[in-house]
Amino acid sequence: MYKFGSVQQKILLTLMGGVALGCASSPRQYFKTLRQVRREWKNIDQRNFNRSIRTLSREKLIKENELPDGSFELVLTARGKIQARKLDFLGGSIMFKKPKRWDSKWRVVLFDVPEKDRLFRDILREHLHNLKFRKLQHSVFVSPYPCEKSILELTALYGAERYVRVITATKIDNEAVLKKHFSKLI
Numbered sequence: 001m002y003k004f005g006s007v008q009q010k011i012l013l014t015l016m017g018g019v020a021l022g023c024a025s026s027p028r029q030y031f032k033t034l035r036q037v038r039r040e041w042k043n044i045d046q047r048n049f050n051r052s053i054r055t056l057s058r059e060k061l062i063k064e065n066e067l068p069d070g071s072f073e074l075v076l077t078a079r080g081k082i083q084a085r086k087l088d089f090l091g092g093s094i095m096f097k098k099p100k101r102w103d104s105k106w107r108v109v110l111f112d113v114p115e116k117d118r119l120f121r122d123i124l125r126e127h128l129h130n131l132k133f134r135k136l137q138h139s140v141f142v143s144p145y146p147c148e149k150s151i152l153e154l155t156a157l158y159g160a161e162r163y164v165r166v167i168t169a170t171k172i173d174n175e176a177v178l179k180k181h182f183s184k185l186i
Contacts, residue, residue: 007044007052011062011074056080085157102144106178108167109133109141109151113160120158127154134181142172144182 053074056062061080065073076084109128113121133141148166155164172178 007048011049011052011056082157098145103146104170105144105146106169106172106175107143107145107148107151108136108169108172109143109164110167111139111164113139113163117158117160117163120160120163123158124154124160124164127151132182134178142178144178 053062053064057064060077061083063075063077065075067073109124111121111124113124128141128143131143131145131147133143136142148168151164151166152161155161
């Protein structure tokens, strides 16, 4: 995977964020997002910005369109959108709604990711730790929360569906230990 500099990351995420601005559900959310973007951009050096734009264009992640008035418009390519989504996942954490009551089901994530896809394996582990999954074995994690959809979205983003399985189980042999571990959470 191509390693992005901080300015390149900001450019990709901002171009993707334009979509987020258009989809803002309220004026308050729109202006809050706009203020955050504006604050980040104040610290960027113009030469670094121009160099980053050229690099992203050369990598075919963005496309420059000249408008009739002589100005330019930057647009994410399909490849650029995928990279921006990956950066968005890297910068944040998978989000899902935690239920008020536990449904008595365990979510077990198993994965066997080859060495050539180590980056994805590390990203997946980091997200599982952030989601408070409990490690059962080296590549087996468990949680009481219904986050299957979010995990599957992450694996689809990286094209790693064949390496990851998400199982919803009603019983696990060491359930007492797990219930004790998650007692504060469930």
